[in-house]
Amino acid sequence: MTTDVWLPFPADEIAGLPGASDSGLNYRFWDGGPEFPADPADCVFYVVPYMKATEIAVRPLPAMASLRAVQTLTAGIDHVEPGLKFLAPGVRLCNAKGVHEASTAELALALTLASLRGIPGFVEGQRQEEWRSGFYPALADKSVLIVGYGSIGSAIEDRLAPFECARVARVARSARATERGPVHPLADLPSLLPEADVVVVSTPLTDTSRGLVNADFLAHMKDGALLVNVARGPVVDTKALLAELESGRITAALDVTDPEPLPAGHPLWHAPGVLISPHVGGSTSAFEPRAKRLLAAQLTRYVSGEPLDNVVLTTQ
Incomplete structure (x- = not known):
């Protein structure tokens, strides 16, 4: 009987x-x-690095073969997903729901505030020893649209x-009701987008969402x-976004890009009105303790024969 579990942390570091x-x-x-x-071939539970x-x-x-x-x-x-075709039927694929909500939501808010309040310009002004006073947009009184209302969107x-x-x-793949109010389907985007001062994209990358922001x-x-993307780079059509940024009509704050990493010389680096962070929404000090708690809980369920949490799909 095969019983190997592959972990990206040493086992003695996971309480x-x-x-x-x-x-x-x-x-x-x-x-x-x-x-x-x-x-x-002896691995039954694989935690992806x-x-x-x-x-x-x-x-x-x-x-x-034993996974x-x-x-x-x-x-x-x-x-x-590209490797799932190699797996036997019945393998459960689980994501890390509960691990990244806090840090990704924190960055989404940070990017929003930094862009609206002109922080990148203040940093450049400090380098140039320039006092760039004036009036800047506030988040207060703005209308915000969250596209992708899962656990991260809710956070x-x-x-x-x-x-x-x-x-x-709020927008998701399908309509539903929440305690905060309705979640609209994607089909409602044309009527919701013109009303939003800030559009935050937090949807997973799927066939439906690829190129959604076209x-x-x-x-x-x-x-x-302001467009804020903390989802995946390919959710946004980079060429279309560049055209809007270069016209000066909208601004953007991007934690993810397409391509990624963004290569030197790419026009997105120097497009007007864009703030770029290097895909650090989840890679913070909040990650490791939450990831280890998830692994301990999942493997406890696995050993006891209980259903695993966060099952996204089961291979056919």
């Missing part, structure tokens, strides 16, 4: 992990290095609550609006 002697599991540490820690390229994440999958569960440490699963709204926004509207989407945004 609450089922003991090897009691559970019968063999914990193997692998963080994406060139050498596998053991025969992939964090912040590694797709080719690294999927490299052991074709040989994992029963794949656990990502990201909210999105797009980086492991973003949590953090908007004290800022006296005039309105927060020329038509951007054209529906009001003059002077």
Whole structure:
């Protein structure tokens, strides 16, 4: 019977992990290095290394003949989807819901405030020893639209609550009701976008969301609006966004880009009205303790035969 579990942290650093002697599991540490820690064929539970390229994440999958569960440490699963075709039916793929909400929502708010209040210009002014006083936009009294209202979108709204926004509207793949108000379907975007001063994109990357923020989407945004992307780069059509930025009609704050990493010399670096952070929404001090708690809980469920949390799909 195969019982290997591949972890991107040493097992003795994860509090609450089922003991090897009691559970019968063999914990193997692998963080994406060139050498596998053991025969992939013996792995039953694979935790995908964090912040590694797709080719690294999927490299052991074709040989994992005994695999029963794949656990990502990201909210999105797009980086492991290319490897799912190699897996036997019945393998559960779980995401990291609950790990990144706090830090990603925090960055979404930081990017929004920094862009509206002119922080990048103040930093440049400090370098140039220039006192750039004046009136700047505030988040107060603004209308905000959150596109992608899952757990991260909800966490973003949590953090908007004290800022006296005039309105927060929500969009997801399908309509539903929440305690805060209605969640609109994607089909309502043409009527919602012209009313929003700030549009925050926090949707996962799927076939539906790829290129969602295209020329038509951007054209529906009001003059002077701010686009904030903390989702995935390919959700936004970079060429269409550049055209709008260069016209000066809208501004943008981007934690993710397409391509990514953004290469030197790319016009997006120097487009007017854009603030770029290097995909750091989830990679903060908040990540590791939450990730380890998730792994301890998931493996405890696995050992006891209980259903795993955060199951996104099961291979067919």
